Amino acid sequence: MCDTLRVRWTVTPKAAPQPWISCSGCGGMRAFQSSDKIRLNANGRKLDAWLIYKCLTCDKTWNRPLFERKNVRDIDPAILEALQSNDPEWIRAESFNLDALRRKSQRIDEFPEFDILREVLRETAGWTRLEIELVAPLPARIRLDRLLASELKLSRTRLRTLRENGLLRTNPDRADILRRGISTGIDVMIDLAAIADRELSWGPLATGSPR
Known part of the structure; x- marks a missing residue:
């Protein structure tokens, strides 16, 4: 018009959502925050990927699985590149994946x-x-x-x-x-x-x- x-x-x-996870360092449920870093582990053609979180109280880490034992050829090339380069935009988007967080935590703080x-x-x-x-x-x-x-x-x-x-x-x-x-x-x-x-x-x- x-x-x-x-x-x-x-x-x-x-701020990204913060899941509450049982912390082995604190001995109870604590809020964890994404570290914006990916951990990868390769076993032949199989790949494991985790998004690393840290306890806001004691800095103990928690690895949130992205996938486990996945054949490299089954991974979208753009995602594989983002994982290998620790692409900050891809990681930030994944830290807002509420469905994935709900599968691992009964409480999630959003801001x-x-x-x-x-x-x-x-x-x-x-x-x-x-x-x-x-x-x-x-x-x-x-x-x-x-x-x-x-x-x-x-x-x-x-x-x-x-x-x-x-x-x-x-x-x-x-x-x-x-x-x-x-x-x-x-x-x-x-x-x-x-x-x-x-x-x-x-x-x-x-x-x-x-x-």
Whole structure:
């Protein structure tokens, strides 16, 4: 639409989940943190791979299995290269593998703090409508209403009022979407035609540009 300011928000958690594991050094359940390092063990054409974690209390290590006794030819070449080079981006993504962590731990601490990168995709003079395209490359433990409230300096009550009045819409359009966690593919559309100073008040918050 020609009257739209469209931005992309890429939301990335600051801290990876921390599983609680029985620590042989402490003698009880403790939180472990990814060391961002991979351990590999080759036995002929078979390969074992682990992501190394450390106890936050005593630094005792725990090796979280990625796979065991897997034939090298059955491993995706890109993954094999990432493992052999300790690729930091691949390791960070794997440290957010909640399904794998849940198979090894009954308790996992997740953290709501995040970084956000704002990009302007389209801006027209005199825009009256704000569109926000969300990208979450890693699982982010933050609800949509809390994200919008914190970044647009609004109360969650104001957000609900905007939605009830048809001024805030989402795609997908779910009744409970504001209370759900964010994910890639969510679009938020806000009609700001009635806000006279929208370019000065809403624009900088949406784009990250200085006032």
